[in-house]
Amino acid sequence: MQREAKLVQGNEAIAHGAIYAGARFYAGYPITPSSEIAEECSRLMPKVDGVYLQMEDEIASIAAIVGASLAGAKSFTATSGPGFSLMQENLGLAVMGEVPCVVINVQRSGPSTGLATKPAQSDVMQIRWGRHGDQSIIALTPATVKECFTLAVQAFNFAERFRVPVILAADEIVAHMRENIIFPDPGEVQVIDRKKPTVPPEQYKPFEPESDGIAPLAAYGSDYVYHVTSSMHGLDGYSNNDPANAQWRVAQLHRKLERYRDEIVMTKSYDTDDAEVLLIAFGATTRAARAAALEARKNGIKAGVLQLITLWPFADKEIAAHGKGAKKIVVVEMNYSGQVTGEVRRILGPEKDITLVNKYNGQIITPKDILEVLK
Amino acid sequence: MKEQYEVIMAGSGGQGLVVCGIILAQAAILEGQNAVQTQSYGIxxxxxxxxxxxxxxxxxxxxxQVQEPDVILALTEQAMKMYASGEPDRPVFYDTTLLEKRSGRNLYGFPFTEMASLLGHVGTANIIALGAMATLTGMIKTDSLATVLTRRFAGKVADMNIKALQAGIELVTQD
Structure with missing residues (x-):
């Protein structure tokens, strides 16, 4: 029987994607425009013997998911700007403790509590650098309801595989939009689980990478008893202040992602082969960019679109490759400062013709807004 | 029939405009079409x-987002002012129970809320409007809308919604 297409909201698709990926623990504090993820989890989790926990705030929420993950559950939370700010400290703990988990940040207009119901893409740099200390992060960003589902699965796969927190950076437009999608059957999309230790408990070192660069993770409450600390630690998890150990550990936290960079960094390109104008977009703005590029082609302007699906690590290579041949680069993003534009300038250099098309008033960037700069 | 239809339903929070949009989008999916529904609201x-x-x-x-609406539903004066003064050929439906009557060959004023109240619930006003808009534009089969309504609602509520849809269809087929 052919499966039926359903009208699904982006936030709902994220919740379904997370559960498809095996998430069985959600802890959160509802906030617009992410609240439907909590709502949907409160309905879905009991049906899969999972846990839905409404916490007292976002600090508790991330603390709960870090704990749940160490106890062996695939866990996640969802929030927006104000809550994401509160989560930074324990997100750092998840980086340092190498705890797999997923944080969904549905971006809304700021600063601070800003325009609660309006879209933005202004947390790009906070996602990358919001925590103190020297660390790396993976962030993915969906442009369609279908991508809300598939990238939620992918976020868990990356988290589990590399023992890292992963940020799913949606925006209010995509999160609140409804589109027709067909949910995949179990087994249709790959689901990855964390590596478990194969050595006996007394030999287990929770931070000793195997040949693939990743350390297996045992579950709290099992026969494997181990220590996790936010402070500098050795392979056994206990505090270690040796400079050589610190040097190795900080580098290891970066290297384990650098090694798999080409698998982590995902982009999609549309009509870029002969493009003289390259539009770079991510999340919801991809849609306006694609519509604008098609319209531009009707008027004889060879335009193409590069969609950044992975925001971090940044798509340096892909932008360099696609940008080289283009005469003009246009970056489309919903923030004042051009957070992605700055990165594009870093890659393509000061000589390149790079234009920022942006809005930061809670309004949506339209194809017309983009076409204005292509004239 | 056109390849694509764009619809705006505007009013104030609590008038059921989002649900109305969802029902239309679901009906389109039943017909094998693609659909996107978005919303904009305050706090x-x-x-x-x-x-x-x-x-x-x-x-x-x-x-x-809608760029060139094929049909508009306005349920408040504010919405009417925003959208009624556009293209002379673009049909604009509005609720004469809530808004002042206006004249214009593209303006379709009907007492949706009053009709809905007589049917048993003011909440069906949108469904009456949807039936009328679908019939006038041909953007969706009213049978598809009926299927969505019977899937979404049960018993008496479903019956009331089907009656509302029918009442909407008759508003534009009568004359």
């Missing part, structure tokens, strides 16, 4: 300007 759950947009298309829908 209040009731009151304040609210808008629901639907695009239904036989092709991939790139930009998610």
């Amino acid at each position: 209040a759950s009731r009151g304040g300007f609210s808008k629901s947009e639907v695009i239904i298309s036989r092709n991939e829908i790139m930009f998610q």
